[in-house]
Amino acid sequence: MNAPNPTSIEPLAQRGLRFAALGLQAVLVTLLLLLLGLTAWPTPVYDQLQALMYGIHPSVPSWILCFGLGLALFLVALGVFLASWRLQVRSWWRIVLGYVALGVVLAYLAHDEAAIRHPLTMEEISPVFPGAEESFNVLMRYGKAHPLAQKFKAPEFKPPYPSSWGNPDASGPWRETITARRAEIEAHWAELAPVRAWWAELNAFDRIGDLTPAREDAELIAFQVFRTMSQHGVAIASLQALDGRGDDAIDTLLPILQVGRKLQPYSRTLVRAMIGVVIERMSLKTASFILDNSAVSPAARARLAAALQGGDPEAGARHLLSTEYAFQLGAVGGKRLGELWAEFGSGGVHPWLQRAFNAVSPFIYNPRATLNLYGDLYVDLQDLVGRRQLEQMDPRMKKFEQDVRPSFKNFFGKLFVSTAVPAYSKVCQSYWTNQDLRAALLARVTKP
Numbered sequence: 001m002n003a004p005n006p007t008s009i010e011p012l013a014q015r016g017l018r019f020a021a022l023g024l025q026a027v028l029v030t031l032l033l034l035l036l037g038l039t040a041w042p043t044p045v046y047d048q049l050q051a052l053m054y055g056i057h058p059s060v061p062s063w064i065l066c067f068g069l070g071l072a073l074f075l076v077a078l079g080v081f082l083a084s085w086r087l088q089v090r091s092w093w094r095i096v097l098g099y100v101a102l103g104v105v106l107a108y109l110a111h112d113e114a115a116i117r118h119p120l121t122m123e124e125i126s127p128v129f130p131g132a133e134e135s136f137n138v139l140m141r142y143g144k145a146h147p148l149a150q151k152f153k154a155p156e157f158k159p160p161y162p163s164s165w166g167n168p169d170a171s172g173p174w175r176e177t178i179t180a181r182r183a184e185i186e187a188h189w190a191e192l193a194p195v196r197a198w199w200a201e202l203n204a205f206d207r208i209g210d211l212t213p214a215r216e217d218a219e220l221i222a223f224q225v226f227r228t229m230s231q232h233g234v235a236i237a238s239l240q241a242l243d244g245r246g247d248d249a250i251d252t253l254l255p256i257l258q259v260g261r262k263l264q265p266y267s268r269t270l271v272r273a274m275i276g277v278v279i280e281r282m283s284l285k286t287a288s289f290i291l292d293n294s295a296v297s298p299a300a301r302a303r304l305a306a307a308l309q310g311g312d313p314e315a316g317a318r319h320l321l322s323t324e325y326a327f328q329l330g331a332v333g334g335k336r337l338g339e340l341w342a343e344f345g346s347g348g349v350h351p352w353l354q355r356a357f358n359a360v361s362p363f364i365y366n367p368r369a370t371l372n373l374y375g376d377l378y379v380d381l382q383d384l385v386g387r388r389q390l391e392q393m394d395p396r397m398k399k400f401e402q403d404v405r406p407s408f409k410n411f412f413g414k415l416f417v418s419t420a421v422p423a424y425s426k427v428c429q430s431y432w433t434n435q436d437l438r439a440a441l442l443a444r445v446t447k448p
Contacts, residue, residue, distance in 0.1 A: 018092070025098050026080040032105060033076065035364065039406045109409055112366040116333075118375035120326045122214050125319060126266045132209025138202050142195075142225045149222035152195075155188035155232075157181065166231035168238055168286045175242065175293075178235050185235045195229050203255045203262070210268040214330020216343045220271050230256050230279045234286040238293075246294030250304050253290065257283035257307050264316060270324045270422065277430055284437040291444065301445045308442040313435045318386045320431055321424065325378040329371060337361040337412055357412075370413035373403055377421065385428040393425050 142149045157165075162181050164172045178185060189196075202208065212218050233256040240249035260279030267273040287304060290296065296304075332340060338357035377400045384392050404418040 018095070021095050021099075023077075025095065025102065026077045028102050028106075029080050030077040031360075032102075033080075035408060035411055038411065039408050106363055109364070110362040110366075113368045113372055116329070116368055116375065117372050118325075118379055120322060120329055122212070122268050122326050122330055125322045125326050126210045126268045128211070129207060129209065129266075131205060131207065132266070133211060134209075135202070135205040135207065136209040136211045138198070138205070139208055139221065140219065141198060142222050143219040144222050145219045146222075149225060152222065152225050152228075154224055154228040155184075155191050157184055166227070166234070166282060168234050168282060168289050174238065174289065178238050179242065182239060185232060185239065189232050189236050192229060192232060195225060199229055199255060199259060203259050205262070207266060208259075208262045210266045210272065212268045212272075214268075214327050216331055218269075220269060221275065223271070223275060226275050226279060230260065230282055234282050237286055238289055241290040241294040244294055246290060246296035247300040249290045249294060250287075250296055250300040253283055253286055254303060254307050257287070261307070261311070265311070265319065267319070267323055269327060270320070270427070273320055273323060274427060274430075277427075277434060280434050281430065281437070284434065284441055287441055288437075288444075305442060305445045308438055308445070313432075314386045316435075317388070317428065317431055318382045320427065321378055321382045321385060324422070325374060328374055333367065333371060335367070337365040337416075340416065364410070364412040365416070366410040366413050369410050370417050373400070373414070373417050374421075376403075381424060385424075385431075388432055390425065390428055390432065393428065397421075397424070 140146060142152070144150075162177045164174050164177045168174045212220070233252060237249040237253040237256075240246075240252060256279060260276050260283055263276030263279070264273050267276065331343075335343070336358045338354035338359075338361060341357055342354050377396070380396050381393060384390070384396065400421070401418075404414040406414060
């Protein structure tokens with residue numbers, strides 16, 4: 001009788017390769033299970049990831065979050081590996097089938113939309129014109145990073161801070177406020193002489209260009225300077241009106257109104273446009289206050305009328321929203337998730353996490369699909385605000401909230417886009433309120 005052949009033993013190298021292949025497969029399955037878990041139960045883990053991505057201090061420290069998540073992934077991956085080994089999935093043909101299935105899932109996750117549906121550049125919404133660079137350079141003397149802006153301090157009022165300050169509404173205590181604080185306001189106005197000279201130089205341009213690049217770190221204008229100058233300007237004009245100097249009041253007000261209006265048409269940022277809207281609103285209310293409280297000559301009325309004319313309200317409304325979309329296309333387009341996290345969040349603190357995000361970016365972030373979520377929203381909102389159907393904006397935003405709910409595909413794209421849309425209803429309402437005020441005021445000053 002012949003002795004049975006001894007059971008063949010798989011070489012150690014081959015066993016190691018099989019072990020590694022099955023281990024990697026377990027890790028991939030675990031990561032997909034994590035993605036599914038976040039989709040099914042986004043809170044509070046979803047909120048923690050959102051806070052981490054945007055550099056907001058999460059309620060749980062980031063190192064605890066990362067350690068806990070890493071430990072959980074390790075334990076789940078170990079469980080998947082042991083289960084696969086016990087169920088005989090370690091055979092090569094089963095391992096290959098497993099990788100084929102994973103490849104199909106990963107290809108589905110990485111598949112992006114073919115193109116940007118609504119391409120738009122900053123140059124399209126704000127073209128460069130003769131004098132654009134010069135006017136922009138004058139404007140940015142008070143950019144946030146400029147020494148003039150950093151050294152600027154608004155003149156302080158003695159306590160208590162004046163009520164209704166900067167809000168020249170006929171129904172409010174504006175007259176009482178400026179009368180009681182006349183000495184301080186006039187002293188502040190004298191103190192603001194350098195800013196007033198800069199403002200006059202800026203207003204000498206018939207248009208104010210904007211060359212702001214589409215970058216998250218792009219320098220913006222310093223809001224405090226514009227707020228201080230415009231608030232004091234309308235206060236001085238109002239005091240002149242109460243003194244019976246209507247023409248002087250109009251001449252003081254006109255540069256404030258004109259700069260506010262000039263900031264808007266060529267704006268490349270929503271910040272600059274809204275500063276212009278706010279200044280215009282104060283100026284329009286102040287003009288009505290002047291007309292109500294003083295005699296204004298026909299020549300001064302004509303100067304005010306000229307400053308109120310021009311502009312296409314519908315085009316201006318559409319431009320207001322196009323700035324934000326064009327900026328997002330320029331700032332976000334072509335970047336991987338780790339790069340976005342580094343730019344918009346606190347990525348410099350965790351460079352290893354940036355690299356990890358970049359590595360898995362194609363499977364959890366589809367750039368064109370994400371930007372198309374933006375684009376579809378902005379095109380619809382532009383149409384609504386242009387036709388002044390403001391009541392339909394909130395329902396469209398509700399639909400957008402549904403579109404960006406966490407999902408298995410493009411999970412981090414929706415996470416990123418869900419917090420990047422401002423409250424446009426109030427912005428657009430402010431814009432159209434200005435148009436009504438301007439139309440009514442123009443009719444008033446041109447009435448025979």
